[in-house]
Amino acid sequence: MKVIFFSAKSYDREFFEAENRAYGFDLSFIDTDLSLETVLLAKEADAVCAFVNDTLDAQILGSLAESGVRSIALRCAGFNNVDLAAAKRLGIRVGRVPAYSPYAVAEHAVALILALNRKVHRAYNRVRESNFSLEGLMGFDLHGTTVGVIGTGKIGQIFVGIMKGFGCEVLAYDPYPSEKAASLGAKYVSLEELYQRSSIVSLHCPLSPESHHMIDEAAIEKMQDGVMLINTSRGALVDTAALIQGLKLRKIGHVGLDVYEEEADLFFEDLSTQVMQDDIFARLTTFPNVIVTGHQAFLTSNALRNIAQTTLGNLKAFADGAECPNELSV
Numbered sequence: 426m427k428v429i430f431f432s433a434k435s436y437d438r439e440f441f442e443a444e445n446r447a448y449g450f451d452l453s454f455i456d457t458d459l460s461l462e463t464v465l466l467a468k469e470a471d472a473v474c475a476f477v478n479d480t481l482d483a484q485i486l487g488s489l490a491e492s493g494v495r496s497i498a499l500r501c502a503g504f505n506n507v508d509l510a511a512a513k514r515l516g517i518r519v520g521r522v523p524a525y526s527p528y529a530v531a532e533h534a535v536a537l538i539l540a541l542n543r544k545v546h547r548a549y550n551r552v553r554e555s556n557f558s559l560e561g562l563m564g565f566d567l568h569g570t571t572v573g574v575i576g577t578g579k580i581g582q583i584f585v586g587i588m589k590g591f592g593c594e595v596l597a598y599d600p601y602p603s604e605k606a607a608s609l610g611a612k613y614v615s616l617e618e619l620y621q622r623s624s625i626v627s628l629h630c631p632l633s634p635e636s637h638h639m640i641d642e643a644a645i646e647k648m649q650d651g652v653m654l655i656n657t658s659r660g661a662l663v664d665t666a667a668l669i670q671g672l673k674l675r676k677i678g679h680v681g682l683d684v685y686e687e688e689a690d691l692f693f694e695d696l697s698t699q700v701m702q703d704d705i706f707a708r709l710t711t712f713p714n715v716i717v718t719g720h721q722a723f724l725t726s727n728a729l730r731n732i733a734q735t736t737l738g739n740l741k742a743f744a745d746g747a748e749c750p751n752e753l754s755v
Contacts (some may be wrong), residue, residue: 426744427451428498429467431459432476432693436729437500444733448741458689464488472496472740477503477720478689483511490515496743500736501723503659505632509755519753520739524579526728531583533722534627534657537681540716541653542567547713568592573623575599575616575639576630576658577606584629585611596623599630620647625655632659642667651678657722660686665705672712680715683722692719 430437433454445452453470457463459479465488467473473494475481481497486508489497497512499521512519540546542564551558572588574581577599585595589610596619597611607613620626626648630636640654640663648654654677656663665686671677685691687703701707710717723732735751742749 426471426496426740427469428453428472428474428740429470430454430474431457431463431466431479433474434693436724440729440733441737444730444737448737450737450740459485461485461488465492467494468492470494472498472743474498474500474736474740475506477501477506478692479506481507481512483508486511486515486517490517496520496740498736498739498743500732503631504753505659507753509753513755518743518749520736520743520749520751521753522732522735522739523751525723525731525735526725527579527583529725529728530580530657530722531587531629533683533718534584534629534655534681535587537655537657537683537716537718538567538625538627538653541679541681541714546716569594570624571596571622573598573619573626574606574611575619575626575628577603577611578629580657581629582606582609584627585609617647620644621649623652624649625653627655628658628662630658630662632661637661638664638667640664640668642670645671645676648676650676652676653679653681655681657683660684660688665709669705669708672715678714680709680712682709682716683718684720685709685717688720 428450430452433456438454441452455466459475461484464485467489473489475497495517497517497519502521502523504521507519509519544562544564548562568591571594574585574595574597577585577597582603582605585606586609588595595611596614597606598614598616598619602613638661645667668680672680685706691703691706709715739749739751
C-alpha cells in the first residue's frame with residue numbers, strides 16, 4: 426500500500442518509519458497541507474494520511490477518489506475537517522486515532538494553568554535581564570480553587586483527576602456525563618452554574634455545530650471577573666473577538682490557548698521572519714496575561730508512538746478489507 430502523508434514534520438517521519446517496519450507500507454511524506462492546490466500530489470497513492478488542518482471536503486475527496494485513493498487515515502482524534510457523507514458516497518474509508526495519549530493534552534492544560542497563575546513566562550524573561558523584582562508576579566493557591574471542566578471524555582477525565590490532586594473543587598458539564606469523572610470527584614452542574622462558580626474554565630470537548638463559539642460574549646459575561654480560560658481542544662470553540670473584548674474589559678484575567686480558530690494559516694510553520702498577517706491573532710498575543718502555544722499539547726514521544734501504531738493499524742485493516750474499530754461513519 427502506497428501512503429502519502431500531508432502536513433508531515435520530521436517527528437512524523439521518525440515515528441511512522443520506525444513503526445512501519447512491522448507493516449512494510451510504502452510511505453511518502455509531504456510537508457504541505459492537503460488542499461485543492463496540493464491534492465494532485467496524492468496521484469497514484471492508495472491512501473492518504475492527514476492531520477488536523479488538512480482539508481477533506483467533498484471536492485478534495487472527489488479528486489482523491491479519481492486518483493485511486495480508497496482510504497484516509499487521520500493521525501488525530503478530531504474529524505470536523507472531513508465530509509464523511511461524501512467519503513461514504515465515494516467509497517473512501519476513513520479512520521482516526523481516538524485516543525493517542527490523553528495524558529499529554531490534559532497535562533499541557535495544567536502546564537498552561539500553572540504558567541499563567543505563577544507568571545512563569547514573565548519571570549523567565551525578567552531573570553534573563555537580571556530583573557529580580559517580584560512586583561506583578563503574584564498568583565493564587567490552586568488548592569481550594571473551583572475549576573470548571575467542559576467535556577469529560579478521556580482527556581477531561583484525566584484533567585479532573587489532576588485538578589482534584591491539587592485540592593481543587595471540580596465542576597463539570599457534558600451532555601453525556603461520565604461515571605468515571607464523577608468517581609474522580611467531579612460534580613456535574615449546568616453550564617450556567619459552571620460559568621458562574623468557576624475561577625478556571627478548561628475546555629476538553631470536540632468541535633461540532635452545537636459547540637462552535639460556545640465561549641462567546643454571552644458566555645463570558647456569565648463568568649466570574651478575572652476568570653482563567655484554557656483551551657486545548659479546538660480553536661473554534663472560542664469566539665476570539667469576544668475573548669479579546671473580555672481581556673480588554675478585564676473580565677477575563679488569564680488565557681491559555683493551544684489552539685486558535687484560524688490556526689490553519691499559522692501553526693506548524695516557522696513564520697518568524699514574516700510580518701504577521703492575522704491582526705486578531707497579533708492583538709491576542711500583545712496581552713501579558715495570555716499564553717499561546719502552537720497546537721503542541723499532543724506532542725510527546727508517548728503520543729507520537731501511539732499515533733503511529735494506531736494509524737498504521739487502521740491502514741492495515743483497510744488494506745485487508747477488514748473491520749476497523751477506529752473507522753468513522755456518517
